[in-house]
Amino acid sequence: xxxxxxxxxxxxxxxxxxxxxxxxxxxxxxxxxxxxxxxxxxxxxxxxxxxxxxxxxxxxxxxxxxxxxxxxxxxxxxxxxxxxxxxxxxxxxxxxxxxxxxxxxxxxxxxxxxxxxxxxxxxxxxxxxxxxxxxxxxxxxxxxxxxxxxxxxxxxxxxxxxxxxxxxxxxxxxxxxxxxxxxxxxxxxxxxxxxxxxxxxxxxxxxxxxxxxxxxxxxxxxxxxxxxxxxxxxxxxxxxxxxxxxxxxxxxxxxxxxxxxxxxxxxxxxxxxxxxxxxxxxxxxxxxxxxxxxxxxxxxxxxxxxxxxxxxxxxxxxxxxxxxxxxxxxxxxxxxxxxxxxxxxxxxxxxxxxxxxxxxxxxxxxxxxxxxxxxxxxxxxxxxx
Amino acid sequence: xxxxxxxxxxxxxxxxxxxxxxxxxxxxxxxxxxxxxxxxxxxxxxxxxxxxxxxxxxxxxxxxxxxxxxxxxxxxxxxxxxxxxxxxxxxxxxxxxxxxxxxxxxxxxxxxxxxxxxxxxxxxxxxxxxxxxxxxxxxxxxxxxxxxxxxxxxxxxxxxxxxxxxxxxxxxxxxxxxxxxxxxxxxxxxxxxxxxxxxxxxxxxxxxxxxxxxxxxxxxxxxxxxxxxxxxxxxxxxxxxxxxxxxxxxxxxxxxxxxxxxxxxxxxxxxxxxxxxxxxxxxxxxxxxxxxxxxxxxxxxxxxxxxxxxxxxxxxxxxxxxxxxxxxxxxxxxxxxxxxxxxxxxxxxxxxxxxxxxxxxxxxxx
Numbered sequence: 133x134x135x136x137x138x139x140x141x142x143x144x145x146x147x148x149x150x151x152x153x154x155x156x157x158x159x160x161x162x163x164x165x166x167x168x169x170x171x172x173x174x175x176x177x178x179x180x181x182x183x184x185x186x187x188x189x190x191x192x193x194x195x196x197x198x199x200x201x202x203x204x205x206x207x208x209x210x211x212x213x214x215x216x217x218x219x220x221x222x223x224x225x226x227x228x229x230x231x232x233x234x235x236x237x238x239x240x241x242x243x244x245x246x247x248x249x250x251x252x253x254x255x256x257x258x259x260x261x262x263x264x265x266x267x268x269x270x271x272x273x274x275x276x277x278x279x280x281x282x283x284x285x286x287x288x289x290x291x292x293x294x295x296x297x298x299x300x301x302x303x304x305x306x307x308x309x310x311x312x313x314x315x316x317x318x319x320x321x322x323x324x325x326x327x328x329x330x331x332x333x334x335x336x337x338x339x340x341x342x343x344x345x346x347x348x349x350x351x352x353x354x355x356x357x358x359x360x361x362x363x364x365x366x367x368x369x370x371x372x373x374x375x376x377x378x379x380x381x382x383x384x385x386x387x388x389x390x391x392x393x394x395x396x397x398x399x400x401x402x403x404x405x406x407x408x409x410x411x412x413x414x415x416x417x418x419x420x421x422x423x424x425x426x427x428x429x430x431x432x433x434x435x436x437x438x439x440x441x442x443x444x445x446x447x448x449x450x451x452x453x454x455x456x457x458x459x460x461x462x463x464x465x466x467x468x469x470x471x472x473x474x475x476x477x478x479x480x481x482x483x484x485x486x487x488x489x490x491x492x493x494x495x496x497x498x499x500x501x502x503x504x505x506x507x508x509x510x511x512x513x514x515x516x517x
Numbered sequence: 518x519x520x521x522x523x524x525x526x527x528x529x530x531x532x533x534x535x536x537x538x539x540x541x542x543x544x545x546x547x548x549x550x551x552x553x554x555x556x557x558x559x560x561x562x563x564x565x566x567x568x569x570x571x572x573x574x575x576x577x578x579x580x581x582x583x584x585x586x587x588x589x590x591x592x593x594x595x596x597x598x599x600x601x602x603x604x605x606x607x608x609x610x611x612x613x614x615x616x617x618x619x620x621x622x623x624x625x626x627x628x629x630x631x632x633x634x635x636x637x638x639x640x641x642x643x644x645x646x647x648x649x650x651x652x653x654x655x656x657x658x659x660x661x662x663x664x665x666x667x668x669x670x671x672x673x674x675x676x677x678x679x680x681x682x683x684x685x686x687x688x689x690x691x692x693x694x695x696x697x698x699x700x701x702x703x704x705x706x707x708x709x710x711x712x713x714x715x716x717x718x719x720x721x722x723x724x725x726x727x728x729x730x731x732x733x734x735x736x737x738x739x740x741x742x743x744x745x746x747x748x749x750x751x752x753x754x755x756x757x758x759x760x761x762x763x764x765x766x767x768x769x770x771x772x773x774x775x776x777x778x779x780x781x782x783x784x785x786x787x788x789x790x791x792x793x794x795x796x797x798x799x800x801x802x803x804x805x806x807x808x809x810x811x812x813x814x815x816x817x818x819x820x821x822x823x824x825x826x827x828x829x830x831x832x833x834x835x836x837x838x839x840x841x842x843x844x845x846x847x848x849x850x851x852x853x854x855x856x857x858x859x860x861x862x863x864x865x866x867x868x869x870x871x872x873x874x875x876x877x878x879x880x881x882x883x
Contacts, residue, residue, distance in 0.1 A: 152633075152636075153633060153635055153636035153637075153640060154632075154633045154634060154635045154636055263630050263631055263634070266775045266778070266786070267772060267775045267776045268775065268776055268777055268778045311685075311776065313685065313757070313758065313762075313772065313775070313776040314685075314776075316758075316762055316765070317690075317758050317759035317761060317762030318759075320759070320761035320762050320764070320765055321759055321760070321761035321762070322761075467689075470689055473693075473696075474689065474692040474693045474696070475693070477556075477693050477696030477697055478696075478697070
């Protein structure tokens, strides 16, 4: 009797241990790693307008056969057209053997054209709601057709894009990657912000400039070029590395300043309903290359001259960006509003709604403090004869 | 009724309280608090309500200390008479039953959403309850020992993962502190009720304590551990998601851990770890509730405990599956929070006053 009971017990345990309801074999799954949104051509009937074309890039498990994997492409792109994202995604179940799972989605690219007349929040509402897509997925905006960015020549284009966006320690022209999580928080708070844009040209990609997205409409209102993005990065202090190119006023030679650190502070002032800002920027770096023939970096005189030239260049970049933000687009994508919220929470409550409009009229002063701390290995072009 | 060996040490009592308190609430707390405050000051509300709770727990412990070897079910009858005592005990039993069922349901909801989307509720709920039955058949000692084992890994994993989330930490989301004055903080105190209930289990568990005079110490430390968790979680979640973002997420804390990835080390994603330890903590809360309810029934009817253990399992299952959708689950939770508060402050205070007035005290058998 006891024996029988034991056998029954063990059988029950086997039943419980036998497997997982949700298990799927890894070679049956294709992982979606990138997705791109484009504007679909309008159809004939009325309900075929304002549709979206979604392209997804997926990689699937292939047996590690060295010969075949060399020649074969590692990823597949599929696209579909529809009103809602879920609808398109489910369409893929009709188009491919292994409909993908989205939990490894790394990058979402949206075309500029689409975002000019479509609300970003609505576009991404599926992303936000589903449990599959992680909030760490990053977003980019494409100047041309977004799907082209998934066709660039790289082993897996999506990974290439993610990799490039992490290069901020080498260049100051990149905007910090906009993750889905951050994006959602910004949109919930109706804050205007900027997203990195990319440009593809014949299977080649370049990250260039940024797209300004308005907080209340959540649509794209304008673009900044690379230089203006750099200016914006100076204001927000989001610089980890990069260079500033300036000209030596005396000899017209080029000076290249390699940024090692940037500290910045935006200080808001409200005096009798009059708002103004002070931006203090402090940067340290080194002289990495100079085309000044008589340049003697061992003398502080030359260093000071270089500092002044570079400082003027940085200020020029900042003023250009501010002009564009304040006068052309009337949009605060540099976090001035946030400082106001922190320092004057009560006043901010009343201004919050009209802030972007008001921002255009606000005087902003900026001060750049620059220190060239060293000049790498070589200090002098040639020894004086 | 209670055998001599059924005793727990002070350290075990501390672990017991913290295990019971850390439960469902932690995953939704930042949202609940921030919806009330509308400012980043939610963590201050949590801190204040935690301190208030420690204060309240003293009343509760003082009451229990008058009857060191009896449970609430026994001494309530002595204080306010047999029938009122039974009535109050029944209410407490129902409360714990509902709370236990609620924890099971919450566990099922989260697993269903994040871990096992295609597994039916039954397949996660039934083993959960069965394991609970298996554990509580052994009485308070195995329960306390299990909790002892589960708490250290919980603290360790929690601390590691929450520190990893520094990657998305933005200090500006937490500023300004008290920018809109103290009022938002005060508003935030009340919604934290659900997350901070749990100390009411001492009404029953206290009777198992080997050293009843250390009750207040146990309660204070026992509350401080989860309170620390809660404050950390609230701070990090708000700092990462922002005031506006926190309010829109169903499970803001899990969203927090989905904000970041670390490539290059063995694990890229960490929400699974949090879910794992969280399910363990849900289990501890569930088991406590279950055990206290069952013990209450057996003490009320003065019969053996086992029939109740097995008899309540299907009832728990039915209650757990009764809320129709996730909103019902959250409402259920809120209601239970207030219910729990009732047993933390007003009822113990009332009983304590009556006990003092009527001079009721435990008379030792010798």
